[in-house]
Amino acid sequence: xxxxxxxxxxxxxxxxxxxxxxxAVRGSDTLLVVGSIHALDRDSSALGPYLEAAAERATSFxxxxxxDGSERYDLALEARIRLPEGKSLWRQLPDxxxxxxxxxLSAREHKNLDRLRPWAVAETVHEQAPAxxxxxxxxxxVDNTILRIAQRRRRPVHGLExxxxxxxxxxxxxxxxxxxxxxxxxxxxxRPDALAPLIRLWRAGDFATFEALVMAPSAWSAGLRERIxxxxxxxxxxxxxxxxxGERLLVVVGAAHLAGPMGVPTLLRERGYAVRQVAEAVAxxxxxxxxxxxxxxxx
Numbered sequence: 001x002x003x004x005x006x007x008x009x010x011x012x013x014x015x016x017x018x019x020x021x022x023x024a025v026r027g028s029d030t031l032l033v034v035g036s037i038h039a040l041d042r043d044s045s046a047l048g049p050y051l052e053a054a055a056e057r058a059t060s061f062x063x064x065x066x067x068d069g070s071e072r073y074d075l076a077l078e079a080r081i082r083l084p085e086g087k088s089l090w091r092q093l094p095d096x097x098x099x100x101x102x103x104x105l106s107a108r109e110h111k112n113l114d115r116l117r118p119w120a121v122a123e124t125v126h127e128q129a130p131a132x133x134x135x136x137x138x139x140x141x142v143d144n145t146i147l148r149i150a151q152r153r154r155r156p157v158h159g160l161e162x163x164x165x166x167x168x169x170x171x172x173x174x175x176x177x178x179x180x181x182x183x184x185x186x187x188x189x190x191r192p193d194a195l196a197p198l199i200r201l202w203r204a205g206d207f208a209t210f211e212a213l214v215m216a217p218s219a220w221s222a223g224l225r226e227r228i229x230x231x232x233x234x235x236x237x238x239x240x241x242x243x244x245x246g247e248r249l250l251v252v253v254g255a256a257h258l259a260g261p262m263g264v265p266t267l268l269r270e271r272g273y274a275v276r277q278v279a280e281a282v283a284x285x286x287x288x289x290x291x292x293x294x295x296x297x298x299x
């Protein structure tokens with residue numbers, strides 16, 4: 001009787017999902033798509049049991065760009081990040097953006113960034129040390145944590161997009177889009193608790209609530225989401241197909257890339273993959289499928 005009661009309680013309990021991880025299966029190809037929080041504190045950075053095991057079993061890894069460093073920025077970077085000769089960032093920014101930026105920069109940084117375009121400054125703000133009151137760092141982020149596992153295991157690391165494509169995406173913004181992106185980076189930087197609700201939802205694997213927050217109209221200025229998320233997601237699809245062939249591929253992208261009708265899981269479904277969110281309790285072990293059943297997960 002106690003065993004039956006325990007079993008009934010287990011069946012009645014809500015599913016414990018892994019941290020925003022989706023398995024996609026098409027024919028003999030299986031891949032795992034993991035939504036990353038790019039900056040976490042050390043205490044919350046640990047992957048759950050499923051993701052730890054999946055990272056240890058993967059034969060190949062893919063990130064938004066090649067984080068292993070085999071693709072280098074070249075001189076094209078200069079043309080995309082710098083303002084035209086004689087232009088000053090500080091003179092062109094709205095007062096509110098200029099004041100918020102000045103509050104987080106040292107005098108030296110203020111001078112060095114004056115010739116950069118707003119989107120490039122936003123990336124600099126993202127990479128800075130955590131704001132006062134926050135212990136979040138990119139070192140403990142999901143992507144870098146999984147990258148260290150890939151490097152330790154000496155597995156191939158790929159980028160879903162080239163550096164040039166990423167530069168064209170961000171460097172092709174309108175001025176208003178770039179300023180909106182910089183404002184977003186500054187809000188995240190100056191409010192250490194701003195991401196706390198999203199991190200809690202990510203940790204719990206509560207994709208429905210996470211998706212609702214990410215897709216809220218108030219979260220994005222006009223056109224910004226389409227440029228930095230949707231267009232890139234679409235462009236990644238052929239690359240994911242290519243990398244998944246014959247591999248146990250683990251794909252790591254920013255968690256916001258999973259949300260909405262143009263999110264990675266939805267686009268994979270449209271390409272014929274069977275996609276499901278992974279429950280933490282599911283052991284990522286390979287199985288030998290019965291000839292009468294569809295192939296099971298390689299994870």
